[in-house]
Amino acid sequence: MKAPRVFQLTALALMLVSVVEVGWWLLDQHRFAVDKVREMHEVYAQQVTAAQALLESGAGAARVRALLPEVIVTNQHAALSPDVDRQLLAEEHRHIAQYAWEGSFFLIALAVCIAVIARALRAEARVIQEQESFLALVSHQFKTPLASLQLSLETMVMRPLSPEHMRALIDRMLADLARMEGMVTQILESMRLDRGRIDLRREPVDLAGAVARVVAGFEERAGRDRITISSDMEHGLQVMADPLALDVILRNVLENALAAVAPIGGGTVVLTGRRAHGEIELGVRDSGVGFRPDDAQRLFQKFSRLHPGGGGSHFGTGLGLYIVRRLMHLAGGRVSAQSAGVGQGATFVLAWPAAEARHESSPGATGGAESVAGRPAGREPS
Amino acid sequence: MTKSSGTILDGDSRPEGRGAGTEPRTVAAEHARRILVVEDDPHLAAGVVENLRAEGYTVESVADGRRALEWLAGSSCGLVVLDVMLPEVDGFTVCRTLRERGDNTPVLFLTARGDPADRVRGLEAGGDDYLAKPFHLRELLLRVRAILRRWDWYQSASAAEGAVLRFGGNEVDFRAFRARSWNGIAQELTEKEAMIMKVLAERPGEIVSREDLLERVWGYDVFPSTRTVDNFILRLRKRFERDPSNPRHFLTVWGVGYRFMSEDAS
Numbered sequence: 058m059k060a061p062r063v064f065q066l067t068a069l070a071l072m073l074v075s076v077v078e079v080g081w082w083l084l085d086q087h088r089f090a091v092d093k094v095r096e097m098h099e100v101y102a103q104q105v106t107a108a109q110a111l112l113e114s115g116a117g118a119a120r121v122r123a124l125l126p127e128v129i130v131t132n133q134h135a136a137l138s139p140d141v142d143r144q145l146l147a148e149e150h151r152h153i154a155q156y157a158w159e160g161s162f163f164l165i166a167l168a169v170c171i172a173v174i175a176r177a178l179r180a181e182a183r184v185i186q187e188q189e190s191f192l193a194l195v196s197h198q199f200k201t202p203l204a205s206l207q208l209s210l211e212t213m214v215m216r217p218l219s220p221e222h223m224r225a226l227i228d229r230m231l232a233d234l235a236r237m238e239g240m241v242t243q244i245l246e247s248m249r250l251d252r253g254r255i256d257l258r259r260e261p262v263d264l265a266g267a268v269a270r271v272v273a274g275f276e277e278r279a280g281r282d283r284i285t286i287s288s289d290m291e292h293g294l295q296v297m298a299d300p301l302a303l304d305v306i307l308r309n310v311l312e313n314a315l316a317a318v319a320p321i322g323g324g325t326v327v328l329t330g331r332r333a334h335g336e337i338e339l340g341v342r343d344s345g346v347g348f349r350p351d352d353a354q355r356l357f358q359k360f361s362r363l364h365p366g367g368g369g370s371h372f373g374t375g376l377g378l379y380i381v382r383r384l385m386h387l388a389g390g391r392v393s394a395q396s397a398g399v400g401q402g403a404t405f406v407l408a409w410p411a412a413e414a415r416h417e418s419s420p421g422a423t424g425g426a427e428s429v430a431g432r433p434a435g436r437e438p439s
Numbered sequence: 440m441t442k443s444s445g446t447i448l449d450g451d452s453r454p455e456g457r458g459a460g461t462e463p464r465t466v467a468a469e470h471a472r473r474i475l476v477v478e479d480d481p482h483l484a485a486g487v488v489e490n491l492r493a494e495g496y497t498v499e500s501v502a503d504g505r506r507a508l509e510w511l512a513g514s515s516c517g518l519v520v521l522d523v524m525l526p527e528v529d530g531f532t533v534c535r536t537l538r539e540r541g542d543n544t545p546v547l548f549l550t551a552r553g554d555p556a557d558r559v560r561g562l563e564a565g566g567d568d569y570l571a572k573p574f575h576l577r578e579l580l581l582r583v584r585a586i587l588r589r590w591d592w593y594q595s596a597s598a599a600e601g602a603v604l605r606f607g608g609n610e611v612d613f614r615a616f617r618a619r620s621w622n623g624i625a626q627e628l629t630e631k632e633a634m635i636m637k638v639l640a641e642r643p644g645e646i647v648s649r650e651d652l653l654e655r656v657w658g659y660d661v662f663p664s665t666r667t668v669d670n671f672i673l674r675l676r677k678r679f680e681r682d683p684s685n686p687r688h689f690l691t692v693w694g695v696g697y698r699f700m701s702e703d704a705s
Contacts, residue, residue, distance in 0.1 A: 197524075197551045197552065200551035200572045200573060201480045201483060201551055201572060202480075202482070203572070203573045204483055204551070204572035204573035204574060205480060205482040205483040205486055206573075207573045207574070207575070207576075208483065208486035208487065208490070208573075208574075208576055209482075209486055211575065211576035211577070212486060212489065212490060212576060215576060215577070216490075216493060229482050229485070229486070232482065233482060320502065
């Protein structure tokens with residue numbers, strides 16, 4: 058039997074036993090109170106008999122009342138005061154009410170404790186399930202480059218190859234290793250983002266400069282895949298962002314754009330920067346494979362891969378756009394994607410607060426201890 | 440199943456598709472060594488393609504499931520090496536669609552999803568074999584060779600005089616994967632059913648062990664147990680025996696395997 062089921066059955070048994078126990082207490086107390094009242098009645102009856110005997114022996118009514126205050130004397134006839142009856146009844150009710158309240162409180166406290174424990178267990182089970190699912194996905198992501206690496210090595214062992222072919226296989230293996238390294242980096246970045254302990258600076262950053270720097274890193278690959286990258290940036294665009302996080306965002310968005318264009322044998326990627334409604338917008342338009350409009354949100358989910366990977370040098374991990382969305386959110390910005398459909402290209406729009414407009418600290422910077430892309434920051438060394 | 444009064448070779452009311460069309464489905468000689476590789480990872484695809492070409496196969500490659508289905512609708516090949524997690528249309532769907540079209544081209548799944556449940560899913564979708572990534576090159580080549588050898592055997596055994604089997608009022612066309620049972624009902628045979636029948640029919644009256652059937656029809660370690668063979672035999676009895684609980688043609692030899700009797704065994 059699974060642990061949650063055992064817990065549920067145990068909690069149910071505990072609740073049932075507790076309800077029975079409290080019920081038994083109430084019954085027992087009621088019986089006890091009734092017995093006590095009956096005993097008191099007998100005692101008072103004896104007092105009345107004694108008072109009557111005193112009266113009959115000639116004692117004065119005042120004398121009898123002084124000796125037995127719970128007895129009233131009317132016309133030489135002794136009787137129990139009605140107040141005594143009321144007091145006894147009230148005492149009986151008080152006893153039962155006390156235990157009813159205490160029992161109810163005990164049951165409610167127990168139910169609340171069980172609910173809290175169940176909630177904690179469920180949350181823990183969910184975390185474990187997510188971790189297992191994450192591990193399964195990550196290991197699956199690694200199997201393909203591993204298979205490619207193994208295939209290249211076994212080809213080299215098994216077949217006589219020309220130096221050119223050998224060189225090509227070595228290049229392929231190096232690319233596979235670089236791919237796995239990139240995957241590790243992306244996985245670590247996404248895990249840090251998931252933990253929400255990211256230390257982001259908020260400072261004015263020149264967007265055009267950042268774009269130019271990242272684009273330069275992709276030029277060789279773009280040339281190889283027959284992709285033209287161009288940018289049209291308004292002058293002096295300053296965004297409030299973390300410089301390194303901005304680089305990660307731009308790198309992932311460009312990576313995605315190139316991956317979308319490479320399979321169709323080449324095309325264009327155009328970056329456009331402008332001011333709009335107090336924000337700085339960067340549009341990244343590609344002439345690539347596009348996507349169904351319904352998939353616009355799914356693109357940003359973890360391990361979501363919509364592009365066919367064939368052609369050129371594209372290897373998606375399905376984490377790039379997820380990282381972009383999380384980092385943009387932490388930077389107080391937003392990202393969206395549009396496409397008219399498969400084969401129609403796509404446009405990604407990123408919007409940051411303009412540097413002139415806002416200078417307050419980042420919402421994601423609170424309690425931060427780690428860094429993006431391995432930069433040392435905060436309390437924790439990277 | 441549809442009622443049919445004519446012979447199975449009449450060609451009327453046959454489904455569209457290359458597997459059972461008007462022309463009996465045969466893997467033409469020039470296509471028998473042609474392989475389609477469907478893999479979205481360019482490096483892995485290149486490695487598989489290069490190695491298959493080095494073995495003398497003619498190899499084509501596409502990177503997603505939709506293109507694979509388009510290619511297969513217009514061309515034929517002897518084997519499809521098919522990744523499961525593909526863009527557009529996943530590999531299981533590609534295989535299932537092929538089978539629904541009546542296309543019995545063998546499929547070797549090549550995928551990172553190697554757990555038993557996925558293997559079973561792949562085989563249920565109509566796959567012939569399943570190889571998990573990362574894999575050994577020699578194993579890949581061995582499995583490719585084994586699948587093609589089985590198909591070569593089936594195709595050559597089903598040619599000319601071996602194309603049609605008649606027994607107990609039943610008629611089986613091995614090339615078209617069609618049959619007509621004793622009560623006149625037209626039957627569509629799966630590739631495995633046809634291959635099992637072929638193995639049994641090659642040795643009428645002889646005992647064929649379950650292991651032998653597994654080896655000849657599936658290859659070595661695709662299925663975990665010989666129980667699978669028993670299930671297929673039950674299906675064949677339901678199709679072709681007048682009384683499946685008292686079989687006259689597909690006889691069980693307890694503890695060993697099966698014996699096929701083309702004449703009534705009573």
